[in-house]
Amino acid sequence: MSSTLFRNARLIDPETGRDEKGDLLVENGKIASVGTSLPQPSGEVEIVDCAGACLAPGLVDMRVQLREPGAEHMESIESGATAAAAGGITTLVMLPNTEPVIDDVALVEFIARRSRDVRRTIVRTYAAATKGLGGRELTEMGLLSAAGALAFTDGVKAISDALVMRRALSYARTFDLLLIQHPEEPSLSSSGGMNEGEIATRLGLPGINPVAETIMVERDLRLVEVTGGRYHAAHVTTRGSIEAIRKAKAQGLPVTCDTAPPYFGLNETAVGDYRTFAKLSPPLRSEMDRRAVIEGLQDGTIDAIASDHSPHDQDSKRLPFASAASGIVGLETLLPLSLELFHNGQMTLPKLLKALSRNPARILRLPGGQLQAGTPADLVLFDPDKPWRIKVETFKSKTKNSPFDGRPVQGFVLRTLVSGLTVYRHDG
Amino acid sequence: MTSAEQISFPHRHLLGIEGLKSDEITLLLDRAEGYVDQNRQADKKRSLLRGRTIINLFFENSTRTRTSFELAGKRLGGDVINMSVAASSIKKGETLIDTAMTLTAMHPDVLIVRHPESGAVRLLAEKVDCAVINAGDGSHEHPTQAILDALTIRRRKGKLAGLEVAICGDVLHSRVARSNIALLNTMGARVRVVAPRTLLPAEIGRLGVEVFHNMADGLKGADIVMMLRLQTERMHGSFVPSIREYFHFFGLDYAKLAAAKPDAMVMHPGPMNRGIEIDTVLADDIDRSMIRQQVEMGVAVRMACLDVLTRDLGNGPPIQ
16 A cells, blocks of 8 residues: 655644644554654655645544435435535444344345445444334344444434333443434424524424433433443433533433534524524524533533534425424535634633534544554545635535535535545545 | 251241251251152152141242242151142232131141242241241242252362352342342351342342443353343343343353363252253263252252251251
8 A cells, every 4th residue: 555645744643632733654454653854754755835724534424324225315324424524524423323223133234245345434333222213122232332333312303211221221231332323302302493592482383392311321420320221312402412412421321422514503593484504403502502502512511522414405494393303514615614602712722622523532542543553544635724605506415405506604624534545535 | 867966946937048047957968868868769768757748839930940949848747738829820929828828727837939929928937836937938048959069069069168150140130149149148158249230139148249331251160150031021021132142241151161170060040041041061961060960969869858947847856
């Protein structure tokens, strides 16, 4: 395998906080050395002049829905991995809510094989926590983990039965496995499509009160206390749930959480005139909650930012608001939308990139998120400042359901490498 | 049974191992040894319990334990009656006591009781005026099983003290595990439990056991590996996800047994789920498995229990 020498880069290592000019040499799919004015190695070597652009560990996106197997017309593993590569993501982790549900060893192996065939962003998968996402019977967590499932979750459904959740945490702890919850109490959220409040009232839409999330997080934290199981709350969006997790962390519980760009980039007003592209689950919240999400990211209560990529075709979105599907695509907007926090002066670049790479990798026990010699050369080269406007028609994703269409952003992916191989390069 | 033997068993009932002292357990084991020999003879019958009435009162289905008690009573010359009370036909609490009052009016000498609810046998014992043997109450105790397990081990290993015993599987629902933990601790053995966390009760470590969640660590250096039965209704999702996964991680086969001592022996209280908690070839391997001996010891131990309890009732000939 040939070597690549990146010269004149702004090297950012979220693990160490390093942010300085330098060079980086990739050999045999791994980072060979990092430093200033590295000597050019002998043999065939590609020299890349980064011209001051940022070179950082590739993003690790810990919450992605792909639709293969089952609904490949919305997003296949190939289209998803291609879109992710264009977004600077080098590893993504799929939710198990495909058809069939990923609750069997053979399906975990299928995803791994498809990822190898596609050879772009590495596609890993979670497995279902309960069989068929039915919320009752535990899956074969030990065997599924051995086959490569990174953690266990019922995807976009909450594990709502407290006894099942307790046993799931307890059983998972037997094998030191992670449980990921969609934290929403279904009896409080099932009738609604947007945040409960003035706007929902004016629109005449049933609302979901933020306590639906807070109650579930607080319940789960008590069960974590009892079982000692490792727990991750996905896409937290409310002041109350973030505060609960902050306290749990101070208490030393094995708890982590993530959020997604729409929850710090938008609030409930984006629903505007029944825009179904702004219908998410959990829903976009109030401005107060949006600020709480940013505070959570700033003080480290929220560990990670994930795209929460949820591809839906027009048939699922061009419907009356209450009937429309929830979720937006996010693979190709994860980096520029997250960089708003940097440009707004809310987070430093190393800290922001830590939430996008090192922290999710650490939670999932993956090697990514470091610029250390010997680690896999999963890298993203990006211009942090370049202004552009999001255009959904340029998305490599098969579906275009994004409320961010037309939004001016800064930060542009130039090149993405997985194990030293270029999987995306911006042309021109 | 030599005439010089002194019996000192100060309990009216045998409700559990908890509360028995080591010399009392030793007495039962020594007594049972004699009955092992008796049971291997052509004439197995003695007249020790002649004229005594023993009622097997089973509120839960059982063939093995009931038969074992029945044989024990008959070989000692007693009259044994079997009463099976289907769980669905009784209302709990009040009716249990009604049953006790009815039976006690018939003047039995020993009641042998199995009940699906923990504590039910004790409740019944408080209401009758004969000796009561607990043949298993809920997830609480099954004392004669622990004593027969101890006799099996002692005959094989020559001792109980100092042995490393691993109890593996569904400890949460197991009365056998609780009785064995109590007995083995009392007798100076060291006990570990090995199970997925969903099959272990809270604070099990406080019962004096070391807790493991994988067989490789839990079986390391063990002298005895006791497997527990996994009830069918617990195999499909609520406590463990599947039979396949359970056997893969917690089922005993030769590979997992290799972590134990080379002369480690395997036990199971029965009935076995072959291929779920124990490999079928291993279960039948006479060099490694003591499962058949356990059944044999069961009759002798139950004879010993009937023996000491009826003498202590004071209406039998004292042992000189």
